[in-house]
Amino acid sequence: MIVDDMRINEQIEIAPKIFKIELTGPLSKLLKNPGQFVNVRVGKGIDPTLRRPISICDVDVDNERLTMIYRVEGKGTKMLSEMLVGDTVNILGPLGQGFPVDAATKENTCVLVGGGVGIPPLYYLAKQLTANGVKVITILGFRSDKDIFLEKEFAELGELKITTEDGSKGIKGFVTDALETLSDYELFYTCGPKPMLRAVESIASSPGFISLEERMGCGVGACLACVCDLNERNKDTGKSYAKICSDGPVFEAGEVIL
Amino acid sequence: MIVDDMRINEQIEIAPKIFKIELTGPLSKLLKNPGQFVNVRVGKGIDPTLRRPISICDVDVDNERLTMIYRVEGKGTKMLSEMLVGDTVNILGPLGQGFPVDAATKENTCVLVGGGVGIPPLYYLAKQLTANGVKVITILGFRSDKDIFLEKEFAELGELKITTEDGSKGIKGFVTDALETLSDYELFYTCGPKPMLRAVESIASSPGFISLEERMGCGVGACLACVCDLNERNKDTGKSYAKICSDGPVFEAGEVIL
Amino acid sequence: MSRIAVSLPGLNMKNPVMPASGCFAFGQEYANFYDLNRLGAICVKAVTVEERKGNATPRVAETPGGMLNAIGLQNPGLAHVLEHELPWLEQYDTPIVVNIAGYQVEDYMEVTKAISKVKNVNAIELNISCPNVKEGGITFGTDASTAANLTEKVKAVSQVPVYVKLSPNVTDIVEIAKAVEQAGADGLSMINTLLGMRIDLKTGQPILANKTGGLSGAAIKPVAIRMIHDVSQQVSIPIIGMGGIYEVDDILEFMMAGASAVAVGTANFIDPFACPNLIDQLENRMDELGIDTLASIVGRSSLCNNIR
């Protein structure tokens, strides 16, 4: 967890309003596991005030490279998308507890379920799982054909099912429609909007891990902006809540109230 | 008086913390007389909030070029100095009433007295006066040798006296020390810090014109941030005050209370 | 009625945007930039019985995301405004709001009496919230019964609707809003500036000659939104909202909070075309957000309190 002025190595729009950005700097070496995120300071002035949390999508430790994929939502991501190759961006990270890769063993089949900008952190996860010999089935949900990204990349790592809301590609419907057709898996990992996480949690036939989002202040566990309720008081800490930024963003399915 | 996104054509540090910036755009064609200024919007965000008033130092109407010289004082001028050739700067102008060039006729000798960043507007004035066949003597005051700028440019237009506070070049002392040695002139024009203006006004043996500075809000006469008191109620408007941004920044010596 | 027209007591506005008092003088300066008929209304600088010289300079200081001003209600006085400023504005058919200030109740009444019978004046804005004068101004705006009394007296002599401009520098703005509503105010304007100060590190002294000044600009927007939201739920007269409106989204945010029209102040200094630019962007942005008419969003934030 450091603060690093990272250089923009590449910045491209890979789908409408979806940007892929590659940064260089020593922070890249500190990643513990996939699903961790960074807190991006956009600009140098007083506005925007807060950093923007963005998941790590891929890492190249040897070349100190970090890749993120983000959607232009509001002011901060807009400004980020206007920055150029060669500019530096101030990054705080890596933050949080990511997906436990070791939870899956060699013989396991894992289902990865991602929606929209919940997809990026699953990519580095898929890479690590497959590197460990785990079989990966990925389900990615998009609004429409034109919004699809990372298709080729995921397809290279295993079976890939794409769903689109308008049916313009793959299965028409939601990720859950694809998930319902599967039964032979030992573990799931998911990231996306809350309604999707709820649906995945209730449909899945295995244990799994979910990654949450919340508006954040500090990003490091100090301000209590990003709490969520635990289903049961934590045995170790005695706490009835968790901080998404530092205890999460990844939790065991069923651990927190969605 | 328009708002113009002007392109930076040149930006160089011509003395410590003193920058010369050349901008291109149609606004350049609207100048009425030397001593007018522009109101520079630095950055695109909410901070800095206010525009920065900077005098016009030179104009090239044919090529639509405007030159300004400014000192890095605080946040706004610092940010301006960090902008690069090719960037655009949002400019409001030309603003205010400048120096009346016609007040001097062919046979006249005029003394131009400038201190620090009060010097730039005198340059375009000197050019216009000499173009009209007026004889110009210029007195420029600096802190020290290394702070000198526009020396060659003024020297080309007539007699030039330089004063430095530490005596490292020219006459040791203030512009007034040089002004006291002169007597044969019909008109003076001056711009600089208020104490200097006061001293020049009291020493000068002729009528003249002074250019004032004040903290501004709107720059166009609407907010009344920048008023100064008139010595007498203005006959035409009935007003006992003047707005430096729109009635000035140039006033007849004796017209306003310094 | 067009999608962006709004209607308030005395003010039939073709769009919800007027310049804020004190940031637009009497209109002549900005008329050099654009046709003032494009505005929804025009709110002019505070007028007092006699000419006022205002405070010493410096009168403005910049702050993070905002500015302080301590103009001190400088204005040419009632007679001059009646003779020169208002007649000049006759060439426009945009509604005119005149902001009014004074040292004592009688001053406010005198100005109101004279101004409200001018044929091109559509409303009075009672400035009980100027933080930059020693007497009058804010003292009327920080106590509910004083504010109500003044409102009542001014209403009694006004021939046009009266909007009371509230000060945000109070513990309970709702209490004051309710008091002036009961005293007969036709509408509210809010917010005036927050009291602030900046110090010059070189001298150790305040930058403003008046020491304190009024904070305006983007920085105060969330405070304005909060106050308009709270007040709009407790009064039934319309609110002209202001405080840091720079962007088209801000207009919508103010109206959702409970404002029926908006005023733009500091933004005029950043861009003289601020008002017409905002107006031009309004319909497009409404389309993007699926908003049919502005009237339909006013106070939306208070409509469905238990949805979320």
Add this chain to the structure above:
Amino acid sequence: MSRIAVSLPGLNMKNPVMPASGCFAFGQEYANFYDLNRLGAICVKAVTVEERKGNATPRVAETPGGMLNAIGLQNPGLAHVLEHELPWLEQYDTPIVVNIAGYQVEDYMEVTKAISKVKNVNAIELNISCPNVKEGGITFGTDASTAANLTEKVKAVSQVPVYVKLSPNVTDIVEIAKAVEQAGADGLSMINTLLGMRIDLKTGQPILANKTGGLSGAAIKPVAIRMIHDVSQQVSIPIIGMGGIYEVDDILEFMMAGASAVAVGTANFIDPFACPNLIDQLENRMDELGIDTLASIVGRSSLCNNIR
């Protein structure tokens, strides 16, 4: 004493900078970034008798040059703080200030009694200004006699100096400051956050689940400076100043306005190293401005009122 050391009741600080309450939890998170002994003091999150769950999320919203928060005083409760948080802090020899909140006078007294006898607690900060809880908090901070009564009761049971943290959401902060001084406060902390709101244009509803929140960050700095300036001229107890301190110049501006030490809140979120970075820059900047010791500039703005 070093040039940048300052001394306040209970607090011998090697430099004037402490993190602000609620922005630093109990220190453990930022201890991952730097040695907390570099700080002038540490002010921890509000502590209440029982554990508090705080408000629903979203709890933060961004504003121009600032942010709103509505955490709602979430904290693990007195027992947990006594058992876990304060013992953990024993490894540091930096003074500790504990921020205290409650629903009623007795709550404050109970927490104070227990906390103030902990050996590594150097001062209590009485939070009578939290805008984000329904009961207690700000209600104590908006009425002078209520504030004074609470101060007196807490002083009576405290074994360490008591700083009262004032709310800026009042008409007359000087009155409240004087009342708590008379009631025995050893110092003041100011300012807490300004009440604000932001609305989500897509839903028309407030972004914060709690609807309103407390505005902090650069945007509020001029309000803080004004209040500290005004209060410091009317009281003789020291002030811990806060509200939008981001840069080293801000520290000096707050001290010239009348603060004897400063607290840094929101800036920690922008840069976790904000506090040590500010401390490191302090002496250089003092040299540039010709300031010998910090003690010499406190309240400089009120010293020579008629110079300028």
